[in-house]
Amino acid sequence: MNMARIWESTGPERTRAFGRRLGSLLRPGDVVGLIGPLGSGKTCLAQGIIEGLGVQGPIPSPTFTLIHQYRGRLPVYHFDLYRLEDPRELEELGAEEYFYDDGVTIIEWAERAGDYLPRSYLRLELERVPGREDNARRVFLSAVGEGYLHLVKALLEEELPAEELPGKER
Ligand SMILES: Nc1ncnc2c1ncn2[C@@H]1O[C@H](COP(=O)(O)OP(=O)(O)O)[C@@H](O)[C@H]1O
Ligand SMILES: [Mg+2]
Helix, strand or coil: CCCCEEEEECCHHHHHHHHHHHHHHCCCCCEEEEECCCCCCHHHHHHHHHHHCCCCCCCCCCCCCCEEEEECCCEEEEEECCCCCCCCHHHHHCHHHHHCCCCEEEEECHHHHHHHCCCCEEEEEEEECCCCCCCCEEEEEEEECCCCHHHHHHHHHHCCCEEECCCCCC
16 A cells, blocks of 8 residues: 555535545546544545535435435446345455446445455545544545545645645554
8 A cells, every 4th residue: 555645624515525626637437435433534535525516406325225326417326235244245245346437435433344455445434533623624635446546646745734744553
């Protein structure tokens, strides 16, 4: 994994706007993995991304359904793997057909996909900021595998403050 870079959000609207900008930059086949505990803002960010892909109307959380599909300027597949008990369940869902499709795939709780997660994806890890007000969130951006570094760079170019951090080891 490359060096992780950090972006800070001061509230849900900022997170959503950040997502919209990412959505406007995504290309066919791109995969975005969202990682972070409940309430860290994954769905909020995903909603922004989906809006940025040109999808209109309500964008619910797919927690109970595992996947919601949209049609924006590209097909969009929004997964939430919170309720996944075993990565093998993804086979029954036919998830790999989505992950490797020409649409855009956004996966909340991406780490739960285990070996089914594509080798390359844009990884966004969210967390509350310890000791700060409730609306502060940190997003660690990293390009896993090939083909996502341009997005990390593009997202941080305009969105300051951004600082280089030592790679978050895991
Ligand atoms: N900076 C922020 N970014 C995103 N959500 C925030 C932020 N500050 C507060 N929140 C709140 O935190 C909650 C995040 O919920 P959600 O996006 O559903 O999280 P997750 O999908 O990670 O469980 C929402 O209630 C949202 O209003
Ligand atoms: Mg969620």
